[in-house]
Amino acid sequence: MMRLRTRIGSWTLLPWVAFAETEKPNIIFIMADDLGYGGLSCYGSKTTKTPHLDKLASTGVKCLDFHSNGAVCSPTRAALMTGRYQQRSGVGGVITAKSHRNTGLPLKEWTLGEAMKEFGYATALFGKWHLGYPAKFNPIHQGFDEFEGFVSGNVDYHRHIDQEGYFDWWKQDKKADEPGYITDLITEDALSFIDRKKEKPFFLVLHHGAPHYPLQDRESPGFRVIGKGNRDQPKQKVDRKAVYSKMVEIMDEGVGRIVSKLEKLDLRKNTLIVFCSDNGPAPDGSSGGLRGRKGQVFEGGHRVPGIFNWPGRLPKGEVCQTPILTMDLLPTFVSMGGGEIEPKRKLDGIDVIKALKGATITRKPLFWKHGGSLAVRDGDWKLVVTVGKKKKQALLFNLAKDRNEVNNLSTKHPEIVGRLSLLGEQWVKDVTVDSPVSQ
Numbered sequence: 001m002m003r004l005r006t007r008i009g010s011w012t013l014l015p016w017v018a019f020a021e022t023e024k025p026n027i028i029f030i031m032a033d034d035l036g037y038g039g040l041s042c043y044g045s046k047t048t049k050t051p052h053l054d055k056l057a058s059t060g061v062k063c064l065d066f067h068s069n070g071a072v073c074s075p076t077r078a079a080l081m082t083g084r085y086q087q088r089s090g091v092g093g094v095i096t097a098k099s100h101r102n103t104g105l106p107l108k109e110w111t112l113g114e115a116m117k118e119f120g121y122a123t124a125l126f127g128k129w130h131l132g133y134p135a136k137f138n139p140i141h142q143g144f145d146e147f148e149g150f151v152s153g154n155v156d157y158h159r160h161i162d163q164e165g166y167f168d169w170w171k172q173d174k175k176a177d178e179p180g181y182i183t184d185l186i187t188e189d190a191l192s193f194i195d196r197k198k199e200k201p202f203f204l205v206l207h208h209g210a211p212h213y214p215l216q217d218r219e220s221p222g223f224r225v226i227g228k229g230n231r232d233q234p235k236q237k238v239d240r241k242a243v244y245s246k247m248v249e250i251m252d253e254g255v256g257r258i259v260s261k262l263e264k265l266d267l268r269k270n271t272l273i274v275f276c277s278d279n280g281p282a283p284d285g286s287s288g289g290l291r292g293r294k295g296q297v298f299e300g301g302h303r304v305p306g307i308f309n310w311p312g313r314l315p316k317g318e319v320c321q322t323p324i325l326t327m328d329l330l331p332t333f334v335s336m337g338g339g340e341i342e343p344k345r346k347l348d349g350i351d352v353i354k355a356l357k358g359a360t361i362t363r364k365p366l367f368w369k370h371g372g373s374l375a376v377r378d379g380d381w382k383l384v385v386t387v388g389k390k391k392k393q394a395l396l397f398n399l400a401k402d403r404n405e406v407n408n409l410s411t412k413h414p415e416i417v418g419r420l421s422l423l424g425e426q427w428v429k430d431v432t433v434d435s436p437v438s439q
Contacts, residue, residue, distance in 0.1 A: 024120065024201035024337050025310065026271040028190075028258065029329065031080075031205075032251060033073065033128060033154075033212035036281025037303050038288025039248060045286060048245040052256035053275060056309040060273075061318050061356050066306025068279045069326045071295050071370040073153055074130050074437065076278040076326050077207075081111040081131065081142065083330030083347040085367065087428075090435025092369065095130060097152045097164040098230070103436050104132015105142065110345075112330045113143025116203040119339055124197075125149070126189040127182075127207035138173035144205070147172055148189050150182070154212045157182045158222030165228040181218050183210050183247070187254030191261050198265050203333070207278075210247040211285065217246040244284045269311045272336060274329065277304035291405040297368045297375035297384055298405055308356050310336075315357060322355035323363055323377070365420075367427045376424040383410075383420035394421065 038044045042054040042062065069079035069086055078091035082105075086092060089109050094100075105111075117123045124146035125139045130153055132138070139147040148171050152162035158181060160169040169177050178185055190206055214223070215238050223234045255275070262268040280294045280301040281287055292298025306324060308314055327349035331341055335351040355361045368375040372387035380400035386393045396410040396417050410417050 023270070025313070026202050026204070026262075026267060027116070027121075027333055027336065028204045028271060028273045029206070029333075030255065030273070030275045031207050032248075032275070032277045032305075033207070033209055034279065034282045034285060034294055035211060035248065035277035035304065036285040036287040036293065036300065037290055037305060038286035039211070039277070039281060040252075040305050043305050044288050047241065048248045050248060050252040052252050052259065053305075053307060056255070056259075056273060056275065057307045059311070059316050060307060060309030061314050061320050063306030063308070063320045063322075063324055065321055065323045066276060066304060067302045067323065067325045067366075067368075068277060068304050069302075069368070071279050071297055071301040071368065073128075073212075073278050075370075077129075077131055078105055079325070079327040079349075080329055081105060081113070082109050083112065083327050083345075083349040085327065085348050085431045087369065087431040088348075088433065090433045091131065091437055092432070092435070093371075093437045094153065095132065095437050097133075097162045097166065100437055101133045104134065104137030107136070107141065109142075111143045112333065113139065113203075113205075115143070115330065115334055115339075116337070117143050117145065119334070119337055121201050121203040121337070122193075122197040123203045123205075124189075124193050125205040125207065126193070127186045127205075128153075128209055129207070135173040138170065140172050146193065148178065149186065149207065150209070154209060154214065155182065156214060156222050156224035157209065157216040157220070159224050161224040161226055163224075163230045163233065165224070165226055165230075165233065167226055181216075181250075183208060183250050183254060184218070187257055190254075190258055194258070194261050194265065194267070198267060201337070208251050210251045211244050213282065213284075215240055215243045215247065215284065217243050217250060240284050272308070272310040272313070274309075275305065275307040276326070278326075280304065289404055295370060297370055297373045297386075299382075299399075299403065301370070302368055302375075318358060320356055320358075322352065322361055323366060324352050324355065325349065325366065328352050365423050365427075367424065367431075369428065374424050374428070376420040376427070378420060378423070381416055381420065383417060383424065385421070385424065396420075 040050045042057040068076040070076040074095045075086040078086035125144045127149040129151045150168040162168040287300030290300035292300035365378040376383045384395045397405045
């Protein structure tokens with residue numbers, strides 16, 4: 001069959017001519033915020049019930065080796081948008097509400113939104129952006145037709161005020177309030193978008209604030225005040241464990257409503273749904289027994305839930321053991337939409353469709369960096385280099401036998417430590433650019 005070559009920047013997308021526009025799959029990508037590997041009941045949580053995400057996992061592909069690119073928010077989102085290690089775009093650290101209000105993901109970057117839009121998709125992003133505060137960095141200038149949400153790291157779930165006291169709720173690239181609990185607002189925006197775009201293929205990105213602090217469910221009162229910095233904001237008094245679980249469960253409830261909408265509109269079979277988290281858990285969450293948490297390059301800082309569900313096109317009830325990172329989603333989504341990306345684009349992410357369908361694929365070494373800490377993974381071996389106040393430490397683990405990173409094998413295998421250390425040094429030199437948010 002002949003293929004039609006469609007030029008997009010330095011990419012070449014190759015949709016099959018025989019596909020009608022409506023036959024391209026719809027794609028819905030849902031990202032939680034600070035949800036650890038053990039944060040869903042299908043990943044072992046005993047305190048949080050997530051029946052709708054559990055069903056997507058049991059009827060789709062549940063990933064046991066899915067990773068965020070970063071150990072904190074902004075870096076993972078930059079990797080998602082560019083398909084490359086976040087350091088290449090200068091977003092190696094958090095774009096903070098206090099110190100980085102004038103910077104963001106460079107507009108020269110070619111984004112996932114731009115790729116899908118020019119490939120014929122209606123595009124929208126609802127929820128958290130965290131890749132730039134000024135309007136010029138808004139998602140609608142980065143490939144998304146529609147945006148409603150917040151651009152900071154977190155907001156009061158009811159008052160929509162960020163941690164530094166700025167009002168932060170946007171419709172397109174203008175601030176405009178929409179009263180309501182933000183998890184519900186994101187779900188309602190998604191349902192409306194699906195209704196309005198059901199006649200053409202759509203790419204819908206939902207970036208939830210949950211369960212990132214402040215810990216608030218629907219009944220928890222708003223408390224942040226405009227004009228007050230983080231240290232001067234009123235303090236919360238909540239049942240942290242109970243509210244945290246409720247926040248995740250409300251998000252799960254929204255996922256169930258979206259699936260029901262797709263079924264009602266007869267769109268479910270032609271819609272891929274992907275769910276993950278942007279990094280490991282904050283102290284109130286669970287890493288599922290993995291070592292470390294948010295802000296660390298141990299497994300608990302970046303190994304997160306990963307669920308892919310596409311009825312009839314991906315396996316049902318299967319487990320994927322292949323390492324998959326957030327940066328892999330750009331090439332994977334483009335491929336699932338029937339396109340190809342020119343090699344000269346030099347993405348770091350790869351198309352993982354074959355792995356999701358059960359094939360064994362080989363990956364190049366993988367890297368995570370946060371502050372002065374660096375992790376290098378090659379196959380089953382993982383080197384973690386941590387920098388403390390007094391010393392630098394190199395730890396070596398065999399993840400096939402020790403996923404929880406308990407047994408340090410560095411003294412038994414100094415040659416592996418040396419090889420992975422060299423790979424890490426070379427990688428840092430290759431990807432690092434000068435930027436206000438580089439780490």
